[in-house]
Amino acid sequence: MARIYCHLRRVLICVCTPCIVVALMFLYITVMMCMAMTGKRMPLGLIHPVENNHFVASGTITNKSFARYPETFWEINPHKGAFWNQLQVVVDRAFNPILRPNMFKRVSENSMFHKSLLRRHFSQVIDSDSTRRKFEKLPQQLQDFMSHMQKREYPTLNQPGGVCGAGANYEKEPPLLLLAIKTTVLNFKNRQAIRKTWGQVGWIAGQKRNSSRGGESGGYVRRVFLLGKEDPEELGVDVSKLLRLESEQYGDIIQWDFKDTFFNLTLKDVLFWSWFSRFCNHTHFVFKGDDDVFVNTLNMIAFLQDQLEMQQENKTLQDFMVGDVIGAALPSRVNKSKYFIPDSFYKGFYPSYAGGGGVVYSGLLAKRLHNISRRVQLFPIDDVYVGMCMFRLNAHPVYHPAFLTFDFPSKEEEEMCSYHTILLVHKRSPNQVVELWAHMKNTQTQCWNVTLRDTNKGKNKVKNKPKLIVPPK
Numbered sequence: 286m287a288r289i290y291c292h293l294r295r296v297l298i299c300v301c302t303p304c305i306v307v308a309l310m311f312l313y314i315t316v317m318m319c320m321a322m323t324g325k326r327m328p329l330g331l332i333h334p335v336e337n338n339h340f341v342a343s344g345t346i347t348n349k350s351f352a353r354y355p356e357t358f359w360e361i362n363p364h365k366g367a368f369w370n371q372l373q374v375v376v377d378r379a380f381n382p383i384l385r386p387n388m389f390k391r392v393s394e395n396s397m398f399h400k401s402l403l404r405r406h407f408s409q410v411i412d413s414d415s416t417r418r419k420f421e422k423l424p425q426q427l428q429d430f431m432s433h434m435q436k437r438e439y440p441t442l443n444q445p446g447g448v449c450g451a452g453a454n455y456e457k458e459p460p461l462l463l464l465a466i467k468t469t470v471l472n473f474k475n476r477q478a479i480r481k482t483w484g485q486v487g488w489i490a491g492q493k494r495n496s497s498r499g500g501e502s503g504g505y506v507r508r509v510f511l512l513g514k515e516d517p518e519e520l521g522v523d524v525s526k527l528l529r530l531e532s533e534q535y536g537d538i539i540q541w542d543f544k545d546t547f548f549n550l551t552l553k554d555v556l557f558w559s560w561f562s563r564f565c566n567h568t569h570f571v572f573k574g575d576d577d578v579f580v581n582t583l584n585m586i587a588f589l590q591d592q593l594e595m596q597q598e599n600k601t602l603q604d605f606m607v608g609d610v611i612g613a614a615l616p617s618r619v620n621k622s623k624y625f626i627p628d629s630f631y632k633g634f635y636p637s638y639a640g641g642g643g644v645v646y647s648g649l650l651a652k653r654l655h656n657i658s659r660r661v662q663l664f665p666i667d668d669v670y671v672g673m674c675m676f677r678l679n680a681h682p683v684y685h686p687a688f689l690t691f692d693f694p695s696k697e698e699e700e701m702c703s704y705h706t707i708l709l710v711h712k713r714s715p716n717q718v719v720e721l722w723a724h725m726k727n728t729q730t731q732c733w734n735v736t737l738r739d740t741n742k743g744k745n746k747v748k749n750k751p752k753l754i755v756p757p758k
């Protein structure tokens with residue numbers, strides 16, 4: 286009897302213990318889920334860690350009229366109803382490394398796959414009646430954009446013959462820097478000013494500094510201009526012959542066969558990456574900028590040489606992107622703005638991105654961006670698009686205070702050496718660029734020991750700052 290009882294007890298323990306454990310776990314999970322559902326929203330910083338951010342758009346945290354980040358993990362698509370998000374969520378899911386671990390391998394073997402995926406979902410999203418009506422309410426230029434959104438192959442009309450832009454003959458080492466400048470056919474004067482000043486190619490000695498290299502540094506610089514085409518009918522004249530001449534003369538023009546409009550600028554990035562991956566294998570860095578900026582090329586070279594030195598100690602160049610970083614920005618909902626994006630097109634924040642005139646990144650990153658861009662739907666604002674690609678590479682642009690997107694603070698510009706402390710300033714006209722370049726040459730000896738602008742120091746120290754010769758503005 287006792288033995289039977291004992292046996293029974295053992296069976297009971299064996300059966301019941303797991304039951305109790307399972308029941309407790311169930312209870313725990315239920316309680317956690319309820320808490321998550323009713324609980325407070327997580328602070329934004331936790332979900333979206335933004336480091337090195339210089340600028341955070343106001344109203345980001347509190348304004349509920351904008352779409353938000355998912356509050357709970359089962360809220361799969363919080364930005365439903367916006368065209369871009371709808372198109373992208375399908376692609377992102379297809380490449381989710383947890384859901385589909387083999388996708389990455391399959392895809393690198395077959396790039397056709399990307400195209401069919403991007404296209405298929407585009408027609409699915411657009412084909413229903415309600416979305417068609419929504420589409421027709423978009424501003425005209427967004428409609429233009431959307432109807433060409435899946436097309437990324439455009440033939441080149443002009444390009445440097447098989448080399449990585451204009452450079453010096455017989456370069457003895459791989460180029461340090463490729464200047465890739467977005468311009469339009471009609472901005473000939475901007476291009477010419479750049480060619481004569483900060484965009485000179487060949488061997489360029491960097492700004493001499495007290496570095497471990499003992500001040501000796503420099504590198505080969507190459508240059509290329511990125512253009513679309515003008516519509517001869519709209520313009521009333523066909524300027525393509527002029528550009529062909531210019532291209533033959535300088536060898537620094539890449540022109541693609543698409544209309545050069547603001548919303549088509551993203552194509553320049555995507556097509557440039559593709560060209561770069563093909564022709565510029567060993568180029569260390571890319572500066573991508575507008576044609577209305579002034580770049581302190583000597584500082585840039587010294588700065589990049591430092592980066593090269595640092596990466597030998599720790600390999601960080603594959604994520605290297607530096608500029609004026611804008612974090613947690615929201616799309617402009619002002620319908621008169623050039624940047625207007627209605628919420629039927631895009632909902633949510635923009636990822637951190639480097640904006641305003643120019644950014645520098647590594648050649649390695651350019652190639653990675655080329656690869657990842659095939660999985661990111663085109664977005665009408667080019668800087669934001671680059672940020673979206675960076676986000677999917679899990680790379681973050683880094684803010685550097687020497688990129689002056691919004692010009693010098695107050696009167697600092699008038700100090701003699703102010704232009705020696707920067708990497709870039711936006712905006713300057715072609716005439717100003719030429720005058721500034723002369724000004725830089727004239728003040729080189731006085732300003733040799735000035736350092737780059739630095740956030741930690743607040744205002745820059747310029748030794749014996751004589752007030753002076755106001756640099757042209």
Ligand SMILES: *[C@@H]1O[C@H](CO)[C@@H](O)[C@H](O)[C@H]1NC(C)=O
Pocket residue numbers: 344347348349350618
């Ligand atoms: C949120 O943004 C919208 C659109 O810009 C604006 O109309 C509204 O006043 C803002 N609300 C708050 C609480 O700031």
Ligand SMILES: *[C@@H]1O[C@H](CO)[C@@H](O)[C@H](O)[C@H]1NC(C)=O
Pocket residue numbers: 392393394396649652653656
């Ligand atoms: C880009 O993708 C190709 C294959 O599609 C792969 O061979 C190459 O290594 C990738 N490059 C980078 C930098 O990720």
Ligand SMILES: *[C@@H]1O[C@H](CO)[C@@H](O)[C@H](O)[C@H]1NC(C)=O
Pocket residue numbers: 495
């Ligand atoms: C620059 O170099 C000189 C001599 O080599 C040294 O005395 C000085 O401390 C250096 N300055 C900086 C800022 O490194």
Ligand SMILES: *[C@@H]1O[C@H](CO)[C@@H](O)[C@H](O)[C@H]1NC(C)=O
Pocket residue numbers: 426427429430433542543544545546547548549
């Ligand atoms: C972009 O270029 C294509 C090809 O020239 C053109 O059809 C389209 O309208 C352009 N998109 C925008 C938004 O201007």
Ligand SMILES: *[C@@H]1O[C@H](CO)[C@@H](O)[C@H](O)[C@H]1NC(C)=O
Pocket residue numbers: 566567
């Ligand atoms: C590009 O350079 C890398 C090493 O820097 C080399 O392994 C690779 O084969 C090169 N690719 C091409 C297409 O030349």
Ligand SMILES: *[C@@H]1O[C@H](CO)[C@@H](O)[C@H](O)[C@H]1NC(C)=O
Pocket residue numbers: 595598599
């Ligand atoms: C990389 O090297 C630089 C310079 O030596 C150093 O300041 C930095 O902390 C290093 N970064 C990491 C992640 O080790």
Ligand SMILES: *[C@@H]1O[C@H](CO)[C@@H](O)[C@H](O)[C@H]1NC(C)=O
Pocket residue numbers: 620621
């Ligand atoms: C811009 O918004 C205003 C007010 O919301 C509206 O009256 C106007 O028609 C809009 N303009 C365009 C071009 O959509």
